[in-house]
Amino acid sequence: xxxxxxxxxxxxxxxxxxxxxxxxxxxxxxxxxxxxxxxxxxxxxxxxxxxxxxxxxxxxxxxxxxxxxxxxxxxxxxxxxxxxxxxxxxxxxxxxxxxxxxxxxxxxxxxxxxxxxxxxxxxxxxxxxxxxxxxxxxxxxxxxxxxxxxxxxxxxxxxxxxxxxxxxxxxxxxxxxxxxxxxxxxxxxxxxxxxxxxxxxxxxxxxxxxxxxxxxxxxxxxxxxxxxxxxxxxxxxx
Amino acid sequence: xxxxxxxxxxxxxxxxxxxxxxxxxxxxxxxxxxxxxxxxxxxxxxxxxxxxxxxxxxxxxxxxxxxxxxxxxxxxxxxxxxxxxxxxxxxxxxxxxxxxxxxxxxxxxxxxxxxxxxxxxxxxxxxxxxxxxxxxxxxxxxxxxxxxxxxxxxxxxxxxxxxxxxxxxxxxxxxxxxxxxxxxxxxxxxxxxxxxxxxxxxxxxxxxxxxxxxxxxxxxxxxxxxxxxxxxxxxxxx
Numbered sequence: 001x002x003x004x005x006x007x008x009x010x011x012x013x014x015x016x017x018x019x020x021x022x023x024x025x026x027x028x029x030x031x032x033x034x035x036x037x038x039x040x041x042x043x044x045x046x047x048x049x050x051x052x053x054x055x056x057x058x059x060x061x062x063x064x065x066x067x068x069x070x071x072x073x074x075x076x077x078x079x080x081x082x083x084x085x086x087x088x089x090x091x092x093x094x095x096x097x098x099x100x101x102x103x104x105x106x107x108x109x110x111x112x113x114x115x116x117x118x119x120x121x122x123x124x125x126x127x128x129x130x131x132x133x134x135x136x137x138x139x140x141x142x143x144x145x146x147x148x149x150x151x152x153x154x155x156x157x158x159x160x161x162x163x164x165x166x167x168x169x170x171x172x173x174x175x176x177x178x179x180x181x182x183x184x185x186x187x188x189x190x191x192x193x194x195x196x197x198x199x200x201x202x203x204x205x206x207x208x209x210x211x212x213x214x215x216x217x218x219x220x221x222x223x224x225x226x227x228x229x230x231x232x233x234x235x236x237x238x
Numbered sequence: 239x240x241x242x243x244x245x246x247x248x249x250x251x252x253x254x255x256x257x258x259x260x261x262x263x264x265x266x267x268x269x270x271x272x273x274x275x276x277x278x279x280x281x282x283x284x285x286x287x288x289x290x291x292x293x294x295x296x297x298x299x300x301x302x303x304x305x306x307x308x309x310x311x312x313x314x315x316x317x318x319x320x321x322x323x324x325x326x327x328x329x330x331x332x333x334x335x336x337x338x339x340x341x342x343x344x345x346x347x348x349x350x351x352x353x354x355x356x357x358x359x360x361x362x363x364x365x366x367x368x369x370x371x372x373x374x375x376x377x378x379x380x381x382x383x384x385x386x387x388x389x390x391x392x393x394x395x396x397x398x399x400x401x402x403x404x405x406x407x408x409x410x411x412x413x414x415x416x417x418x419x420x421x422x423x424x425x426x427x428x429x430x431x432x433x434x435x436x437x438x439x440x441x442x443x444x445x446x447x448x449x450x451x452x453x454x455x456x457x458x459x460x461x462x463x464x465x466x467x468x469x470x471x472x473x474x475x476x
Contacts, residue, residue: 009390013250016388150254152247152415176392176437183425184418199414 005172024116028146032106034217039089041223109146121227131166161185243410262354266384270344272455277327279461284471343384359465369404399423
C-alpha cells in the first residue's frame with residue numbers, strides 16, 4: 001500500500017492526525033528548527049526542547065553545564081544565555097554542550113507530536129539530507145508546520161513543499177495541504193527570501209531586526225545532520 | 239487605517255480570529271454554499287442552517303411547509319427530502335419555500351462564525367457579485383473555508399483566493415493564508431476543475447458520483463444573489 005505524505009499547516013490542526021501512524025518532521029524555519037539543525041551539525045551533544053520558560057530556567061538550579069536558550073515573541077527572554085538565533089549555535093558556542101531550549105512555536109509543535117513513530121527536525125539547512133533519509137524509511141510522513149501562535153505561515157509551508165518536491169518520485173499519497181504546499185514552493189523557489197518578503201510575518205521579523213538570521217535560515221543544504229528526538233533530547237541521527 | 243483581508247483555512251482555526259471584528263464569508267464549495275447561493279437566487283424565501291441532523295428532523299414536527307435537507311459524508315441522510323446537491327435547489331423546487339439544512343462542514347463553519355459583524359455566503363456562483371459588495375463595506379473581511387471535517391481543502395481555499403483577486407486593488411492587509419490562497423487560485427484559475435482533480439478530495443467526490451455537481455459548483459457568476467444571515471435564517475441580501 002502506498003504511504004501517505006501529509007502536511008499539518010498549524011499545530012492547532014494536529015488533533016486531526018493520528019500522529020502515531022507517522023514519522024513527524026517538525027518545521028519552524030524562523031528560527032527554531034534552523035537553529036537546532038545548525039547546533040546539532042556544529043557538535044552540540046543534545047538539545048532539550050521544553051515548553052515553558054520556567055522549565056528552561058529550572059535547569060539552572062540543577063547545577064549542570066547546560067546552555068539555556070529561551071525565546072518569546074521573537075526576542076531572547078531576559079536572563080537567558082541566548083534565544084533562537086542561528087548565530088548563537090556556532091561550533092565555538094555549542095560544541096560538546098547540551099542546550100535547553102524553549103521557543104514560541106517550535107517546541108510547542110514538537111511536544112504536541114510526542115506520540116509519533118519518530119520525530120525529526122527539518123529546515124532548509126538540512127533539506128536534502130533529511131529528504132534522502134525520509135525516502136529510505138517506508139513510513140507515512142507528516143510534515144508539521146509550527147506556524148506563528150497556531151496561525152498558518154508561509155515559510156514553514158514552503159519548506160514542507162520543498163521536502164515534497166524531493167519526495168515526489170516516491171509515489172506517496174498527498175493530502176490537499178501537501179499539494180498546496182508543493183505548489184507554493186514551486187512559485188517561490190527561485191527566490192524564497194523575495195517571496196516571503198510580501199508576507200505579514202516578513203514584516204514582523206523585519207521589525208525585530210533579524211534580517212541576517214532570515215537570510216541564514218534560507219540557505220539550502222548548509223548542513224547534513226538530522227536531529228532526532230530520543231527520549232527528552234534532540235540528538236544527531238546516526 | 240487599512241482594513242484586513244484574512245483567510246481562515248479550517249473551522250478549527252477560527253478561535254484564532256476575533257470574528258466580531260469581521261464580516262465573515264462562509265465557503266463550502268462542494269456543495270453547501272454553492273447550493274445555498276443557487277437556492278436563494280432561485281427564490282427560496284429562506285434557508286435555515288442547523289448543526290445537527292436531529293435539529294433538522296425536529297422541524298418536521300412543527301408541521302410547517304419546510305423542505306428538510308440533510309447531508310452527511312457527502313450523501314443525503316435517509317428520510318430527508320434532499321441533501322446539498324445544487325440540482326435540488328432549482329426554481330421549481332425551492333421558490334417561495336423555506337429550507338432547513340444541515341451539512342457536514344458548511345453549517346458547522348457558519349455556526350462557529352455567529353459572533354461576526356455580518357455573515358454572508360460565498361461560492362463561485364456569486365463570486366463577482368459578492369466581491370463587489372465586499373468592496374463597498376469598508377470592514378475587515380474574514381474568508382472562512384469550511385474544509386472537510388476541519389481538514390484544509392483546496393476548493394474552498396481557491397475560492398478564497400478568487401475573492402482576494404477581485405479585492406486586490408482595494409489595499410487590504412493580507413495575512414499569510416490570504417497570500418497563499420491567492421497564489422493557489424492564480425495557479426489553478428485557468429481550469430479549476432482540472433486543478434482540483436489531483437486532490438484527495440476530488441478522488442473522494444468522484445467516488446460519490448457527483449461529478450455533475452462539481453462541474454455545476456465551479457461555474458463562475460451564474461448568480462448574483464448574496465445570502466446573508468439574519469437571525470436564524472439565510473435570506474437574500476437587499
